[in-house]
Amino acid sequence: xxxxxxxxxxxxxxxxxxxxxxxxxxxxxxxxxxxxxxxxxxxxxxxxxxxxxxxxxxxxxxxxxxxxxxxxxxxxxxxxxxxxxxxxxxxxxxxxxxxxxxxxxxxxxxxxxxxxxxxxxxxxxxxxxxxxxxxxxxxxxxxxxxxxxxxxxxxxxxxxxxxxxxxxxxxxxxxxxxxxxxxxxxxxxxxxxxxxxxxxxxxxxxxxxxxxxxxxxxxxxxxxxxxxxxxxxxxxxxxxxxxxxxxxxxxxxxxxxxxxxxxxxxxxxxxxxxxxxxxxxxxxxxxxxxxxxxxxxxxxxxxxxxxxxxxxxxxxxxxxxxxxxxxxxxxxxxxxxxxxxxxxxxxxxxxxxxxxxxxxxxxxxxxxxxxxxxxxxxxxxxxxxxxxxxxxxxxxxxxxxxxxxxxxxxxxxxxxxxxxxxxxxxxxxxxxxxxxxxxxxxxxxxxxxxxxxxxxxxxxxxxxxxxxxxxxxxxxxxxxxxxxxxxxxxxxxxxxxxxxxxxxxxxxxxxxxxxxxxxxxxxxxxxxxxxx
Amino acid sequence: xxxxxxxxxxxxxxxxxxxxxxxxxxxxxxxxxxxxxxxxxxxxxxxxxxxxxxxxxxxxxxxxxxxxxxxxxxxxxxxxxxxxxxxxxxxxxxxxxxxxxxxxxxxxxxxxxxxxxxxxxxxxxxxxxxxxxxxxxxxxxxxxxxxxxxxxxxxxxxxxxxxxxxxxxxxxxxxxxxxxxxxxxxxxxxxxxxxxxxxxxxxxxxxxxxxxxxxxxxxxxxxxxxxxxxxxxxxxxxxxxxxxxxxxxxxxxxxxxxxxxxxxxxxxxxxxxxxxxxxxxxxxxxxxxxxxxxxxxxxxxxxxxx
Numbered sequence: 001x002x003x004x005x006x007x008x009x010x011x012x013x014x015x016x017x018x019x020x021x022x023x024x025x026x027x028x029x030x031x032x033x034x035x036x037x038x039x040x041x042x043x044x045x046x047x048x049x050x051x052x053x054x055x056x057x058x059x060x061x062x063x064x065x066x067x068x069x070x071x072x073x074x075x076x077x078x079x080x081x082x083x084x085x086x087x088x089x090x091x092x093x094x095x096x097x098x099x100x101x102x103x104x105x106x107x108x109x110x111x112x113x114x115x116x117x118x119x120x121x122x123x124x125x126x127x128x129x130x131x132x133x134x135x136x137x138x139x140x141x142x143x144x145x146x147x148x149x150x151x152x153x154x155x156x157x158x159x160x161x162x163x164x165x166x167x168x169x170x171x172x173x174x175x176x177x178x179x180x181x182x183x184x185x186x187x188x189x190x191x192x193x194x195x196x197x198x199x200x201x202x203x204x205x206x207x208x209x210x211x212x213x214x215x216x217x218x219x220x221x222x223x224x225x226x227x228x229x230x231x232x233x234x235x236x237x238x239x240x241x242x243x244x245x246x247x248x249x250x251x252x253x254x255x256x257x258x259x260x261x262x263x264x265x266x267x268x269x270x271x272x273x274x275x276x277x278x279x280x281x282x283x284x285x286x287x288x289x290x291x292x293x294x295x296x297x298x299x300x301x302x303x304x305x306x307x308x309x310x311x312x313x314x315x316x317x318x319x320x321x322x323x324x325x326x327x328x329x330x331x332x333x334x335x336x337x338x339x340x341x342x343x344x345x346x347x348x349x350x351x352x353x354x355x356x357x358x359x360x361x362x363x364x365x366x367x368x369x370x371x372x373x374x375x376x377x378x379x380x381x382x383x384x385x386x387x388x389x390x391x392x393x394x395x396x397x398x399x400x401x402x403x404x405x406x407x408x409x410x411x412x413x414x415x416x417x418x419x420x421x422x423x424x425x426x427x428x429x430x431x432x433x434x435x436x437x438x439x440x441x442x443x444x445x446x447x448x449x450x451x452x453x454x455x456x457x458x459x460x461x462x463x464x465x466x467x468x469x470x471x472x473x474x475x476x477x478x479x480x481x482x483x484x485x486x487x488x489x490x491x492x493x494x495x496x497x498x499x500x501x502x503x504x505x506x507x508x509x510x511x512x513x514x515x516x517x518x519x520x521x522x523x524x525x526x527x528x529x530x531x532x
Numbered sequence: 533x534x535x536x537x538x539x540x541x542x543x544x545x546x547x548x549x550x551x552x553x554x555x556x557x558x559x560x561x562x563x564x565x566x567x568x569x570x571x572x573x574x575x576x577x578x579x580x581x582x583x584x585x586x587x588x589x590x591x592x593x594x595x596x597x598x599x600x601x602x603x604x605x606x607x608x609x610x611x612x613x614x615x616x617x618x619x620x621x622x623x624x625x626x627x628x629x630x631x632x633x634x635x636x637x638x639x640x641x642x643x644x645x646x647x648x649x650x651x652x653x654x655x656x657x658x659x660x661x662x663x664x665x666x667x668x669x670x671x672x673x674x675x676x677x678x679x680x681x682x683x684x685x686x687x688x689x690x691x692x693x694x695x696x697x698x699x700x701x702x703x704x705x706x707x708x709x710x711x712x713x714x715x716x717x718x719x720x721x722x723x724x725x726x727x728x729x730x731x732x733x734x735x736x737x738x739x740x741x742x743x744x745x746x747x748x749x750x751x752x753x754x755x756x757x758x759x760x761x762x763x764x765x766x767x768x769x770x771x772x773x774x775x776x777x778x779x780x781x782x783x784x785x786x787x788x789x790x791x792x793x794x795x796x797x798x799x800x801x802x803x804x805x806x807x808x809x810x811x812x813x814x815x816x817x818x819x820x821x822x823x824x825x826x827x828x829x830x831x832x833x834x835x836x837x838x
Binding site for chain 2: 114118121122124137140141144145146231302303304306307308309372469473474476477478480481484485486487488489494508511512513
């Protein structure tokens with residue numbers, strides 16, 4: 001009996017080994033061609049790049065052999081638009097004509113894109129282009145080898161118009177360790193946060209105009225005291241490691257840059273040395289905690305704000321909350337939508353730190369990357385070129401079919417039709433370019449406000465700095481955790497003793513390895529500045 | 533000679549072996565084969581190299597978990613929660629199964645059983661939303677009720693002390709129906725002659741339960757508990773994440789390994805580091821199940837799993 005079962009075990013074990021080794025072999029085989037295809041692709045492109053350099057711009061397709069039809073696949077984030085079939089059929093008609101290629105889109109829904117996106121790259125699925133963005137882990141995925149490096153020669157050869165039109169600073173911002181992995185959007189976009197509030201409520205209580213942190217606090221407290229059933233402020237849900245208002249009250253107010261608000265570090269925009277400091281140890285932070293605590297004690301936001309999953313924009317639209325914060329584009333779109341729907345509420349935008357330096361989004365806010373294993377690199381680059389610079393294709397990709405999804409108004413505006421939403425809500429922003437149209441109904445005051453910032457838009461030497469965190473990943477993970485556990489409750493005024501709260505927070509950060517990150521960050525910044 | 537017996541066995545038991553095949557294939561494909569992926573925990577994963585081609589980096593991936601200073605706390609929380617879940621859930625399920633068995637009336641039994649089973653099918657996301665609407669400070673049903681009665685509302689979402697009880701309660705509520713059905717099946721398979729004999733001997737209903745039903749349930753209980761113990765270091769992510777979310781105030785009593793790892797790595801997406809945490813849990817789980825099984829074996833050889 002014993003012997004028999006031993007034999008069976010042995011047989012099973014051998015089977016296992018065989019299966020495993022077979023699997024291992026397969027994997028090796030599979031990875032070989034993909035590894036070898038990469039250098040050959042770049043070799044061929046660099047070899048043929050010298051004649052391209054002499055060519056004049058505007059004739060992208062002329063020098064490249066496009067006789068063989070290719071099918072390109074691109075990954076977008078956001079839900080598949082309802083009119084995908086109709087619009088992409090049009091797009092493909094044009095693409096076939098111009099570069100003998102067709103495009104197929106795959107869409108990662110907002111609900112689980114964050115899990116699926118890295119998997120698409122990790123599993124090396126078969127696709128050519130992918131939407132990429134700093135908020136979608138662009139640096140990280142690039143460092144892990146998910147994207148193909150794009151050289152200047154490739155851009156000059158396959159996308160001459162883009163090379164001509166794109167501001168040089170945009171390329172610089174998109175580089176990770178000096179290498180480019182993305183064709184960024186070609187349009188500055190303000191990501192500074194504003195506040196959208198209920199003007200009718202402000203008038204009702206005869207409050208002063210909202211133009212400073214103090215007047216905003218007065219507004220919030222008055223609403224809390226007098227309007228039952230309306231939450232004065234509702235933050236955006238998500239994995240923010242800071243208070244939702246910190247972008248306004250900490251970053252803008254103090255003219256700091258805060259590394260995507262992912263780490264507890266900042267430097268002053270005007271500091272030419274780029275000296276990094278711990279945000280939580282500053283007097284500014286402490287003062288802000290007093291401000292927040294006062295608001296929290298006066299019920300300016302829900303006591304259970306950390307567990308609330310309410311959509312702040314929906315709540316605002318429904319009149320359940322009296323103020324929210326987001327960037328100009330989003331709030332402007334919400335305003336125009338509310339006006340279109342004849343909302344009973346009068347709403348207004350507020351900039352509560354007027355005159356402070358504003359910065360535009362860095363170019364990696366939206367972009368397109370080429371998959372590291374793509375077999376159609378040339379055609380993919382040509383596609384991006386067309387999407388950004390060909391008026392017809394750009395309009396199709398951004399707004400859908402003219403007369404169905406939108407009505408063109410002049411050359412740079414559009415009017416949304418009732419089918420506008422059928423081709424909307426997914427990430428086509430990587431094709432943003434000077435050809436973009438603006439919504440005719442977009443509130444004038446929102447555009448004015450941003451235009452008035454022009455004078456305040458500030459460019460600084462570290463604007464194109466990208467932190468390579470690969471050496472301090474462990475510490476980053478732990479610090480992020482501490483920020484969530486000790487920082488967020490403190491910021492939302494849920495910790496009774498501010499001084500003790502800050503001390504606790506800093507103590508925990510220290511043991512999580514804060515100093516190591518700071519040293520690494522500073523040395524990279526110093527090296528970056530020294531090179532300039 | 534030996535080979536002969538092996539082939540003979542194959543031949544003699546071919547029907548039985550055939551029946552076993554699907555299960556063996558399932559576990560080979562979904563449990564043993566992926567185990568080769570364990571190597572990821574010791575590698576700096578990059579896309580070009582994939583699972584087997586990425587460079588090794590020793591125990592670097594484990595550093596994050598053990599250097600966080602939270603490793604002990606979250607491991608302890610995970611184990612304690614699971615022990616509480618196992619004890620409370622099994623006790624309640626046995627209790628409910630015995631009650632259902634003793635109550636007559638087929639229809640009544642079926643209805644109660646279905647009602648108890650219902651929460652099992654509700655997703656944790658929905659349970660989380662229900663809990664928020666019941667318990668939140670401003671408009672939660674519980675607090676509205678308290679205010680209506682002129683009492684002070686309770687700020688449940690900012691008080692860590694309530695949560696161990698709440699989570700055990702929710703887990704019991706959700707798992708009750710499922711476990712009850714299993715125990716009910718075990719009770720129904722008890723030889724009715726034993727009950728008849730007990731009745732003739734003058735045993736009342738409580739004596740029947742204590743002396744016949746419960747001793748006969750031991751094997752089932754032991755198997756179910758042993759199986760559960762193997763997962764004692766795995767927090768139910770769906771439950772903890774949807775009930776607690778990112779509310780830092782509650783972490784001191786509610787953070788388990790899975791939520792901790794998720795939170796730390798959601799932004800960095802590091803496959804190696806998350807795999808390392810998974811390996812840690814598996815190793816602990818393996819050690820626990822071996823120890824418990826050994827203990828059971830010493831006590832009664834026939835009741836151990838292996």
